[in-house]
Amino acid sequence: MQAISPNDLDAAVQPARVHRKLYSDPEIFKLEMERIFGHAWLYVGHESQVRNPGDYFLTQVGRKAMVVTRDETGTLRVLHNQCAHRGAMVVASDCGHAKEFQCVYHGWTYHLDGRLKAVPLNHGYPQDFDTKSPRTAMTQVPRVESYRGFIFMSQAAEGKSLKEHLGYMATSIDDMVDRAPDGEIEAAGGVFRHVYNGNWKLYLENLCDAAHPWFTHRSSIDAAQQQSDEVYSDGTGEIAIRQMRQNGAPYSFWENQVGIWTYPNGHSYLGDYHDDSKLVAAMQDPVFRDYIAALEAKKGKDEVKRILEVRRWNSNIYPNLSFMSSFQQLRVIHPLAVNRTLVCTYNFRLKGAPEQMFRNTIAFANIVNGTGSLVLTDDLEIYNRIGIGLASDGADWIEIGRGYLSDVRDEHGGLKGKNSTSEVYIRNMFEAWRGYMLGETAAANEMKASA
Structure with a gap:
């Protein structure tokens, strides 16, 4: 079999599209394991x-x-x-x-x-x-x-420090930990494991995709819209139903109320359409009131206000981590083959918060992101369909150009989609992919070391 040259890899990534073989070629997958997962900082x-x-x-x-x-x-x-x-x-x-x-x-x-x-x-x-x-x-x-308690490793003896790798995206980890009254979180509640028949890159791409819920999650949207608010709930179900309903918001909402931000090294986060008055039944939830009281007792009202005003949905730290700080949920991507991927999902307890909050975290994960949920199963079906589609003789190029002409520079050194349905986060991940695969990341480190 002919070796894949740097020119082949370079030509496969264009400004607004990538070649389908990046998701389906076993030889490219082997190179990814060597050059990305063998060098990058991994959670x-x-x-x-x-x-x-x-x-x-x-x-x-x-x-x-x-x-x-x-x-x-x-x-x-x-x-x-x-x-x-x-x-x-x-x-x-x-x-x-x-x-x-x-x-x-x-x-x-x-x-x-x-x-x-x-x-x-x-x-x-x-x-x-x-x-x-x-x-x-x-x-x-x-x-x-x-x-801040999150362990990363790199199989490369030299290269960027973890701090340099995370850059501004460290603030998403800060957001997760800062929400704990005692300033500490712990992994608890076991782990969800699921495998899908598709490329590992699809998972990270989907988590910041604000354009897919209207179509992909139509069944859960319809079910949530038909659910009466008069039906008894312990609060967790109500939160889940609200999210499912919100997935059915018009594109005008998604484009103007959410936001998508990207940063060097492939990282990104999708803005959160929730605020805390929507995540709970306003301040009528006694558990949330007790949580706010505990948080304010430790951090003060001004700091609590700052913490709760940070609104991020999925934060992706390339190449293998995504988490939701508001819901204390974290997912780790493990590539198994070019068309097979394992994902492990963990939950975190906020130290010093009411114990019921952790129970709500577990219940929410079961309802929305568990392997038998109404939402995750939709996404898994899409990953499988992409794997099937790429095996056919369709178009050679995958389009990732939405928002390409309107993205704007971010104040923290990244790019922000003018509209949150921009695919800027996919283009940003492939920029990092290109750097690892062509050795440009290592070359940049060597130049920095010799400067």
């Missing part, structure tokens, strides 16, 4: 999942199995989940606590930082066999950093 988990030395959990980075742990010194580590002896997966439990990691195949045992600790039957090996060599360790990922 792998939250510090609340590894509070104490010895705590660990499993994750997946691209198609690679990883262990996230806190070693004896309290340092965060991300290890490739592979025994250096015969290549077996070492850690099998999804999460837990351990003093060491031991492979069940032949008993090779590792320290929490990946160093080899013990080898049974340690005799007869060649003279160059060294238990202290990095070759006999569970390999560490070279760079691991945390921002």
